[in-house]
Amino acid sequence: MLASVMAFDEPLAQHTTFGIGGPAACMVYPENRDELSTLLKYAHQQHIPAFFIGSGSNILVWDEGFDGFAISLRKTFKELTITDDFQIIAESGVMLGKLVKDAIRAKIGGLESLIGVPGTLGGALIMNAGAFGSEISNYFQQATTMTLEGELKTYTNEEVEFSYRHSTFPEDEVLIEAVFNCNEGVPEEIQKERVIASNNRKTNQPLKFRSAGSIFKNPDGNHAAGYLIDQAGLKGTRRGGAEISEKHANFIVNAGEATAADVFRLIKLAKQKVAEEFHINLELEVKLVGFPESMLSEIYYA
Numbered sequence: 398m399l400a401s402v403m404a405f406d407e408p409l410a411q412h413t414t415f416g417i418g419g420p421a422a423c424m425v426y427p428e429n430r431d432e433l434s435t436l437l438k439y440a441h442q443q444h445i446p447a448f449f450i451g452s453g454s455n456i457l458v459w460d461e462g463f464d465g466f467a468i469s470l471r472k473t474f475k476e477l478t479i480t481d482d483f484q485i486i487a488e489s490g491v492m493l494g495k496l497v498k499d500a501i502r503a504k505i506g507g508l509e510s511l512i513g514v515p516g517t518l519g520g521a522l523i524m525n526a527g528a529f530g531s532e533i534s535n536y537f538q539q540a541t542t543m544t545l546e547g548e549l550k551t552y553t554n555e556e557v558e559f560s561y562r563h564s565t566f567p568e569d570e571v572l573i574e575a576v577f578n579c580n581e582g583v584p585e586e587i588q589k590e591r592v593i594a595s596n597n598r599k600t601n602q603p604l605k606f607r608s609a610g611s612i613f614k615n616p617d618g619n620h621a622a623g624y625l626i627d628q629a630g631l632k633g634t635r636r637g638g639a640e641i642s643e644k645h646a647n648f649i650v651n652a653g654e655a656t657a658a659d660v661f662r663l664i665k666l667a668k669q670k671v672a673e674e675f676h677i678n679l680e681l682e683v684k685l686v687g688f689p690e691s692m693l694s695e696i697y698y699a
């Protein structure tokens with residue numbers, strides 16, 4: 398008998414910051430590593446698709462949901478240790494905000510600009526989350542993952558490549574723990590950076606609305622995705638309940654009852670207009686989950 402919490406036909410709208418998304422056939426919070434291994438092996442043997450979800454702050458789930466297991470470590474894999482020599486050992490369900498606050502309290506410098514990035518450590522590392530010049534991968538030492546066969550694997554910093562909002566962890570492995578070797582910082586400087594980052598976020602981001610943060614990656618070159626979408630005249634454009642934010646054009650917000658189809662229409666529109674006007678191909682930062690293959694090809698191979 399498993400102790401893991403399972404919810405069948407669970408609406409993923411309740412598990413994403415967008416507040417959008419149809420049901421997962423089964424949402425699972427594995428109780429521990431042994432049960433995670435049992436679940437992954439079962440899914441693998443039965444050919445049930447598995448998707449790993451952190452706190453759902455960087456995903457857009459299709460309106461018809463995901464026909465498989467949505468596995469989240471957010472409620473149960475929450476061990477966090479900071480040693481006297483500034484090493485952080487954290488399970489991937491730890492919220493990034495907690496990790497950053499505890500690191501600041503332990504006088505660790507360098508992570509404070511990440512304050513305010515929502516999500517779990519697992520999602521942050523997979524996405525190589527970053528803000529104001531700092532990235533979660535900066536002090537990364539090693540990580541433990543579990544394969545679909547339920548086996549543990551270790552990756553050192555030499556074995557994983559990180560780039561802008563991207564890491565090379567295999568997509569079919571779930572990240573369960575990571576270690577960071579950090580340095581002592583100067584408390585006054587840490588506080589200063591933390592306040593700058595926090596104020597900047599409040600001033601520039603539409604935090605009153607539900608969203609998944611930046612929809613597109615900033616392209617190479619001088620102009621941010623938000624600037625290009627703004628210059629294409631799209632701020633405030635609505636499709637159904639979704640809107641290209643007036644405050645920050647790289648945010649699509651759920652202005653009330655938005656569907657994934659509404660957001661998808663705005664994504665296509667922004668990509669098309671920016672391509673027409675600036676000959677720049679905007680790449681999605683947000684991950685699409687459960688979308689039909691035909692829709693994915695409209696975005697990824699357009």
Ligand SMILES: Cc1cc2nc3c(=O)[nH]c(=O)nc-3n(C[C@H](O)[C@H](O)[C@H](O)COP(=O)(O)OP(=O)(O)OC[C@H]3O[C@@H](n4cnc5c(N)ncnc54)[C@H](O)[C@@H]3O)c2cc1C
Nearest residue numbers: 451452453454455515516517519520521526527572609610
């Ligand atoms: C208001 C707002 C502001 C934001 N600001 C920033 C910002 O400044 N910088 C930034 O980088 N991002 C930002 N984001 C995006 C988001 O917060 C980050 O990408 C975050 O790190 C995602 O974490 P998550 O736990 O929510 O991941 P999810 O959205 O749940 O998942 C993201 C990806 O990671 C995978 N994943 C999650 N957990 C695991 C795991 N344990 N093992 C394997 N794969 C896993 C998922 O399958 C998915 O592919 C913002 C989002 C919002 C809503």
